[in-house]
Amino acid sequence: MGIFDNLDLLRAFATIVDSGSISAAARKLRLTQPTLSRQLQALESRSGTALLRRDTHRMSLTDTGHQVLADAKALLSMVEECESRLRTDQVALSGTIRVFSTIDFGQTVVSRLISSFIQANPAVRVELGYSNRPLHMIEEGCDAGILAGSLRDERVVSRPLGDITRCVVGSASLFKDRRKPARPEDLSSFPWVALSGSQFGNPKHMTLHSGTEVRTLDLDPVFVTEGGASIREAVRMGLGVAVLPEWFVEEDLISGRMVRLLPKWQAKPWAAQIVYPAQRQMSARVKAFVEFATQYMATVLKSRPR
Template identity: 30%
Template sequence: MDRYHEMLMFEALSERPSLAAAARRLNVSGPTVVRAVTRLEARLGVPLLQRSTQGVVLTKAGAAFMADSSRILREVEMAEASAKGLHVQAQGNLTVLLPLLFSRYVMTSLLAGYMDAYPQVKVFTHYDDRFPNMNEEGIDVAVLVGHLPNSSLVARQVGHVRSIVCGSPGYLEAHGEPAIPEDLKRHKLIGTQASRGSVHWDFQDQGQHNSIKARSRLSCATVQAAIDATAHGAGLTRCLSYPLYEYFNSGRLQRILQPFELPALPIQVVYRERRKASMRVRSFVDFMVEGLREHPAMRPDAL
């Protein structure tokens, strides 16, 4: 068996790490897949799978080889499709990373619209508020908040967000609106459990940074829970602006301390290839860039 087919056998484990499932996916026998993986491990000199009574999991070397195999096989697929004249139509699998709350408030309708427009693309979405290693993790496109580290990634900016302090109209009427960040120490502050009973919020005043550290009256498990508690009058919280635009538009929350907010953070649609990007990557990037640039959550200064 040549290396391409061994790689194909191994890549079949990507959707579900099960030798039997991989065999069914390829319509071959289980021993055929086992022999292919065994030959790969022998030639590479490293274990790719850890086997147990519960099934198999990828080793660190296996995960890295899986990412490279997936990329190489996609390029082979693209070359064949181009030769056949199929490159004009987006098709195949697409792996996307999205921030969690950003997906809920901004991306859901856009994803649905893309799936309608490109029915032959199968999208696998992952949700995490971090900067991924897109090559090692096999991620095709990511929506990222913040400035990118130096990298070879291609980024298209779609808007920006800010860290905003807010409270409900009822709470602000009862307790008064803070005029400067230092006034927050006299208010009921809502943080998350990650802050461990206190908040540490950064502000700027005429270009100078200053920090406010105070005990929180309520610590929530998630940012969404903190927003909901704030909307019900439990106190003041601070978070990125994109989950808040509906609350501001409906009057459930009010923005405060706006002159002291930190500089805006860019939101960018990021992908790995430029000229070599497949039609499914280009179609997804173009669709999302156009949709996100029109979304009100991308313009917090207009709220």
């Protein structure tokens, strides 16, 4: 073993020098004098040379002793600082949390969640990134992610937050010269705008349900994009119909800019979830954020059936 592998030996050596004698250091460390002498001998044995010159009246450092003492004190100071920082982190939430979210969910619901968390914990700072490629963000070192859609991977832990309900919508202008669909099969004749991303499913297939009835449609989207805002703008312009989260188009439906198609039918809900690395130790602030997000989303989203 190396000379700096045992902090107890280094602490014993530094205390002996600071105290001026082995007996004084033993009292300070609450050890017996023979025990402290053995620790000094063990450190000198690892060093391969004497660290202290001792006679009946005084002790002094050798040249190697001076060097080892300086390094030992620097190392012990660093350890003390790290331990103090860890204790502070566990008592008072502070520091930076790196969070990511799927794009549109992050710009709305997640942004409000984070604002509420910071207001409750003013010493915390949050960096929010947007990506529909969650595993990439985990690999980049993010602490946690809040996602719409499914994600199953052994590298992350996933906790459900609730369901994001979705509905079929179209612009009112699209139906000036078209008849609204009366049944799911009628939707196949309309141009579609769809969302890409593995966690959102295949954009060329859409499953709708009404009670126990289920219909799966084969689609040929005219526009496929990663962003829900892009889909919403295209639908507003009358490009086609789409399935979007209810909260995302609520204002459009109230204003009449969009209409909900087949009100008795819904697309399969997306699972909202918070994820974090499986193999990484979470700090107190990240643990607190995960718990806060879970409770916050319970008031915003429909709970998943147990």
